[in-house]
Amino acid sequence: MSQYTPLPVTRTRRALALLPLLGAVTLAAACTATEDPPGSAPATTAPVTTSTSVPRTDPPSPSASTQVTIPTSAFVELPAELRKSPRRTTPVAEALPKLCGNEFGTGGRQVTASAAMTVTYQKAGEPSSNVPQGMIHQTIFTFDGDGAPGYLSRLRTAVQACPSYDQSGNRVTVKSKALPGVGDEALLLTRTWPETSMNGERTGDTASSQIAVARVDSAVTVFDDQGWEGTSGNPAILDRVVRDGVRAIDAWQR
Secondary structure (H helix, E strand, O other), rough: OOOOOOOOOHHHHHHHHHHHHHHHHHHHHHHHOOOOOOOOOOOOOOOOOOOOOOOOOOOOOOOOOOOOOOHHHHHOOOOOOOOOEEEEEEOHHOOOOOOOOHHOOOOHHHHEEEHHHHEEEOOOOOOOOOOOOEEEEEEEEEEOOHHHHHHHHHHEEEEEEEOOEEOEEEEEEEEEEOOOOOOOEEEEEEEEEEEEEOOOOOOEEEEEEEEEEEEEEEEEEEEEEEHHHHHHOOHHHHHHHHHHHHHHHHHHOO
């Protein structure tokens, strides 16, 4: 049999009297740990900061080891003679091109950050009263681990499975090839479709535009050249933008 010595009556009463006080102290401590001090601002998620506040559209993956900020300086800026308007922030979902499906949105859970900007260009020497020649959407992804080369591999496979697609009643053909001498690896896609006039009638000619994708270490950038109001893009300007853009990302990563 266990030996049990009951507490004296006076000690038992004192212990019972302390219980409400202990409960009040515990409740007060819990309120202090979860409530903001009077007059303080509510907690918010820290935004992605850049020199012109370029937001990160996609959240970092749960497996990301570090938070990544993509600065404005990582994006290409056109020289003054080609710049129709300053570059501007664009939602990633709007900046990425679409062919047969969501080929360019296959970053997966290794994406640590993404952001996009758009530049509007003109032909050099044209008067400012002329309409733009086109615009180029640039998207930058950063990845954990082997996510960047994996993205290029998936993209090549998806593009090969999409030799053509329909857009606004026109058949668009897609051809791709390697783009040597750009970043660690790069891909160039050319889209071609029947040209139409301003009133929508076919002219008998063809129009085309290009998409370039380049990997720079653990980052991938996508350039989508779109001619103004459905006209052809400018391959020479895109080539210059791609090479300048890769250099900007390389400088940022150093």
